[in-house]
Structure formats: structure tokens, C-alpha cells
Amino acid sequence: MSRHFRVWRGDSSGGEIRDYDVDVNDGEVVLDIIHRIQATQAPDLACRWNCKAGKCGSCSMEINGKPRLGCMTRMSTFEESETVTITPLRAFPVIRDLVTDVSFNYTKARETPAFSPPEGLAPGEYRMQQIDVERSQEFRKCIECFLCQNTCHVVRDHEENKEAFSGPRSFIRAAELDMHPLDARSDRKEYAQANQGLGYCNITKCCSEVCPEHIKITDNAIIPLKERVVDRRYDPLVWLGRKIFRRDQLAEAPPAGVAPDAHLDVGEMLSTQSGGPSPFGDDQTFPLTDITYQHPAPGSPSREG
Ligand code: SF4
Numbered sequence: 001m002s003r004h005f006r007v008w009r010g011d012s013s014g015g016e017i018r019d020y021d022v023d024v025n026d027g028e029v030v031l032d033i034i035h036r037i038q039a040t041q042a043p044d045l046a047c048r049w050n051c052k053a054g055k056c057g058s059c060s061m062e063i064n065g066k067p068r069l070g071c072m073t074r075m076s077t078f079e080e081s082e083t084v085t086i087t088p089l090r091a092f093p094v095i096r097d098l099v100t101d102v103s104f105n106y107t108k109a110r111e112t113p114a115f116s117p118p119e120g121l122a123p124g125e126y127r128m129q130q131i132d133v134e135r136s137q138e139f140r141k142c143i144e145c146f147l148c149q150n151t152c153h154v155v156r157d158h159e160e161n162k163e164a165f166s167g168p169r170s171f172i173r174a175a176e177l178d179m180h181p182l183d184a185r186s187d188r189k190e191y192a193q194a195n196q197g198l199g200y201c202n203i204t205k206c207c208s209e210v211c212p213e214h215i216k217i218t219d220n221a222i223i224p225l226k227e228r229v230v231d232r233r234y235d236p237l238v239w240l241g242r243k244i245f246r247r248d249q250l251a252e253a254p255p256a257g258v259a260p261d262a263h264l265d266v267g268e269m270l271s272t273q274s275g276g277p278s279p280f281g282d283d284q285t286f287p288l289t290d291i292t293y294q295h296p297a298p299g300s301p302s303r304e305g
């Protein structure tokens with residue numbers, strides 16, 4: 001059956017949405033359709049992909065305005081009469097057609113302090129129990145598709161925030177290392193607050209909603225990191241210390257970005273960061289007000305839709 005598609009074509013100098021009518025077979029995904037367009041109508045259509053199994057994280061794109069993996073979005077998700085519009089990730093510069101320059105994410109990855117080995121142990125001597133790694137193991141499922149980075153309103157329409165804000169993918173890495181039983185650094189949450197822009201996140205959970213690995217980015221990584229930034233301020237022993245000692249006797253200063261009352265900087269928390277019109281056509285609504293993504297129930301046969 002022939003169905004109607006609209007695909008953004010262009011490069012860094014500009015582009016347009018083009019129309020394609022393409023045959024669709026039962027069981028196909030959006031990436032199949034892109035391949036068919038390449039094979040039959042537009043051999044120069046650029047699209048990044050690799051595994052076609054939801055594991056390499058290459059085929060990230062926006063489908064009817066929602067950040068998704070092309071290879072994991074079944075055509076049965078859409079009504080038969082529905083036009084499917086495919087555009088590049090919006091938060092990153094376009095190279096050509098559906099291919100964007102995602103190097104921002106690698107730059108931020110390099111800025112995250114690496115695992116710090118425990119003193120006195122050589123590689124091969126590290127020992128951990130499963131119970132100690134269970135909490136952070138969820139974050140190792142990340143396939144680096146960067147859909148979460150693309151969705152986050154802090155950078156989606158705000159290029160100027162990219163320098164100060166590392167994004168949800170970096171936050172799960174920071175949380176993973178912070179929860180690592182053998183990591184020797186004890187300042188990961190303070191580092192995330194001071195150097196990775198953790199305070200810019202106002203826990204809207206959009207990143208969690210689009211994660212194809214169903215990582216609970218906000219609940220399990222960002223919120224625990226934020227709590228740990230401030231929890232020493234609420235620690236009853238610290239509270240007692242503040243009662244006993246004079247202010248000038250207390251060596252501990254609040255971490256950067258945390259006010260003396262232990263609240264995060266209000267200016268960061270109240271940032272509205274609304275989205276602008278889509279650069280890829282006027283048929284989309286941003287920011288994504290209609291995300292109603294539900295984590296599938298355990299055992300659910302479908303991971304998308
Ligand atoms: S929860 Fe935080 S990191 Fe995730 S999309 Fe919202 S603001 Fe961005």
C-alpha cells in the first residue's frame with residue numbers, strides 16, 4: 001500500500017520538506033521506508049544508521065515531531081491515512097538531510113571525569129558484588145542515541161546554553177560513577193552542579209520519556225544527584241554542627257550553585273526556556289507539548305508506539 005511521507009532535505013545552508021509516496025509492507029519500520037526512498041526515488045538522501053536493531057543509537061530522528069529511533073518505530077504506529085513527517089534532530093547542527101553533527105555530546109562526555117580507580121588496587125583486582133552495582137547498572141544500557149539530549153529544553157532551542165550544560169546523557173554517566181562502589185572520587189555531584197550545569201535541569205522528565213532504553217533518567221539519576229548535592233545541608237549531624245559551632249568555625253561551604261539555605265539557585269530553577277518555531281517546517285509544534293510516552297509494562301511485546 002502506498003503511503004505519503006514528508007522528509008526534510010537540505011544541509012547547513014538550508015533546506016525544505018519534500019514529499020514522497022512510498023509502498024509500505026506489513027511489519028516495516030520508518031527506517032525501511034527511508035531505505036526504500038533511497039532505493040527508488042532519492043539515492044542521495046542522507047541518513048545515519050547501523051544496526052537496525054535499536055542498539056547502535058545511530059538512526060535518531062524526529063518523526064511527526066517526536067524524537068525517535070527510525071529502526072524502532074513501526075509503521076503500524078500510525079494511521080494508514082496519516083502523513084509521516086521525518087526531520088533531523090533539532091538540537092544539533094544539520095550536516096545533510098537527516099544526518100546531524102552530534103559532536104556536542106562527545107565533547108561533554110570527554111569533560112566528565114573518568115572512573116577513578118581505588119588506591120592500592122591494580123586492574124584485575126577490583127571486586128564488586130552484584131548488589132552493589134544493581135542501582136547503577138540501568139545507566140549502562142545507554143546506547144548513546146542522544147534523543148534525550150535532543151529533547152531537553154535547556155539546549156533544544158538554546159545554543160547559548162550548550163557550553164554550561166552537559167545534558168541528561170552526561171548526568172546518567174555522572175550518577176553511574178557516583179554510585180560506583182569502587183570509584184574513588186567523592187565530588188561527582190558537586191562537579192555536576194558546578195561544571196555540568198545540573199542546576200539548569202528543572203526535572204521536566206522529557207528526557208526519560210523519549211529514551212528508547214527506558215532508562216529513568218530523571219528519577220533514578222538526576223534527582224538522586226540533586227538530592228546528594230544538598231543532602232549534607234540537611235544532614236542532622238551537620239545541622240547539629242551548625243548549632244554548636246560559630247559560622248566562622250564551619251569550614252564547609254555550600255557547593256557551587258547551592259545557596260546557603262541549601263536550595264538550588266532560583267534563577268536556574270525558574271528558567272522557562274520556551275521553544276521557537278521549527279527550522280524544519282511549519283507543520284510541527286515545539287516544544288513537545290504532546291509527549292505522552294509511557295514506559296511499557298514489563299513483558300510488553302512493543303517498545304514503541
Ligand atoms: S529532566 Fe532535566 S535533563 Fe531531562 S529534559 Fe527535563 S530539564 Fe532536561
Ligand code: SF4
Pocket residue numbers: 141142143144145146147148149168169172207210211212213214215217
Ligand atoms: S539515556 Fe537513553 S535517550 Fe539518552 S542517549 Fe542514552 S539511550 Fe539515548
Ligand code: FES
Pocket residue numbers: 049050051052053054055056057058059060069070071072
Ligand atoms: S540503526 Fe541502530 S539504533 Fe537504529
